[in-house]
Amino acid sequence: MKVLIVDKNKCTGCHQCELWCGTEIASESKELYRAIHEEPHPVPRVYVEGKNFALQCRHCEEAPCIEACPNGTMRRDPETGLVYVYEPTCIACWMCVMACPFGIINPSPSVKVAVKCDRCRNMGFPICAEVCPTQALRLEDRKDYRKKAF
């Protein structure tokens, strides 16, 4: 399964990933000049933590958010293995928000759903990795550490 590797040595904390995730995914108008004036603010699904770590959903193999979700809104796509929010059934109980060990699920300010990175399921390539100027965010195969020879 492909995962987004975050390389803290290359991240400069420029916030471009946040800006473009907010514009392309979270906003209504999908255009930079409009998105920045939208009310309420679009919420980007990637968070630049500290000085140099752009964090988004890790799509955990054993996802606490899926366990915590009471009605199966948080689900895993069988083909790609990605975890996503099925918005029509979300009851805004925020159990997933509390359960996530990385803290990357957040309540949406406008609609009563939880928002979380879905690795740009409906696009060709994750937008944060595409715009990152230093390639700190890269799409690579998840290394299976269990298979590493001693």
Added chain:
Amino acid sequence: MEFIQKKTVDSTVERFLAKAAEREVSLAWDRYEGQLPECGFCETGLSCRDCLQGPCISHPFRDSNKLGVCGKDKDVLAIQTLLRLVLKGTMVYLNQLSDLVEGVQSGEVKPKNKGKTDQILKEVQSLLSDGGIQIKKELPKAFIRSWEETGILPEGVARDLFKASQKLEGGVTDVEETLLWAFKSSLFGWMASRLQRDLKRSVFGEYPPAKIEVNLGVLRKESPNLLLYGYFSPILKRKIAEEAKKKNIHVAGVCTDPFIPPFSFPQVTSYGSQEIPLMTGAVDLIIAGDQFVNPSLADIAKEWEVPIVSAEILKKEQDIDRFARQIVESAKKSFDFRQNIPRDIPETKEYAVMGFSHENVDAKKVVTALSKGKIKGIVILSGSNNVKYTQDQELLTMAQEFLKNDILCISNGGASVTLAKYGLLNPAWREKNCSKPLADLLSSLGKEIPSILDFGEGGMLDFLLNVAKSGKKELKDCPIVACFPEANRTSEVTEAMWTVAIGIPTYFWPSLPVTGSVKAMEALTKFCFEKFGSKLNVITEKKIDARTKANMVLKSLRGEEGFDMSGKPWK
């Protein structure tokens, strides 16, 4: 990131793009793709690097970094981005003026009209110290009054430039005040450019519009080609042309003034494709100024073994004669050295009549045509090229639309060279390009009048002031609109600002970096309309094609609903 768009509509340039890809020569288009996506914060004006507590941004989506460290909010950040560009643009015009003044005062050239030259030199001093006393007497009283009221009457370098630049350093201010400081600097730039034009004419002599050649076909196969790039001292250019004539060396220019009497320089290409002439192999020496010159020329020139000389270095040759002779010698040597390099010169060449001025275009005839409804308005086409658009396409398509719709078009600078490449400055194609009423007006203005009038480096606004005076109207009530379809330099931003300050609504593409703040955009529209009767339109829709843009401008001229403009119908 990929950026798939047709690079240029100039087929001569297109032919070299494949060659460049083969030889792995990096052109402006390749470098642009590598830069994408460009920083969203800087594009919308929401960033600031004026001090070392930054760089700061105003994040539109997060609450933690909405204000800069010093407290600048998004409105101030956006309008200061504009102010920074305008200040730099004003310095372009002041630099040009001071170069010419230095050249004249050094005594290297004998002025044709000594009395007038001395008068203008005194006026330059007055401009720098108190904003030009004589100029203020010459301009229409309405402007002086309105500028005094808003507080933007130019008062000299100290009050106009130094104080305006201090706005970037801090201080408690608001969006409108900062915008007015930007207008103040731009007006100072306008006066400098007018003085430069007057000084040039009084030193080198008046010259009527003349025919020159444009496009890559002007390069000669059998003689050395010396190219002048960008702006540098006209005195030096004239000396080079004199020396080159003696040695039979062909001098042409890119992004440079086509006329320095008695010489004229054919224009090889426009700004966006300035790296292409090197690829023909026919260029033997380039002498480059600073403004409008891409630093990438150095690398590309190495590929074709072309020496590049910079005209603006710290320890430059003080003796202009010797410098010119050295340059021409190097060109000859380079030509001998480069005998074995294959030449690939396309045969495309077009003729253009350039160099009109307010003294040789009859404003009264234009006014008559306007009041009889024969022509519907006047559009100024300005700017150069921007890699974000298909080169030349916006300018060309918009010009063609305007000409078909009875609009008199005037142009200057890089836009003229672009339009010239497609025959829009060639009198022979006038009947084909223009609608009948427009063609009639143009043919009545003189013998060899092209579809679009090129006003060189100045005189355009003076011509429009004459039109307003003949029609007994204020400039802001005339159906005139300015259009910068493919602008990119700071000098063009400054030009747009002063065009708005004298009452002509302006359309500027790509959108200025103020879009991050609603207040800044309103200041450019509503506030400007209140103060000057015209707006600086910032169009944020990205994917509109050139014809739609032309229709926007046409609607604005006709005064249709939804487009607030100052071009009310002539009657």
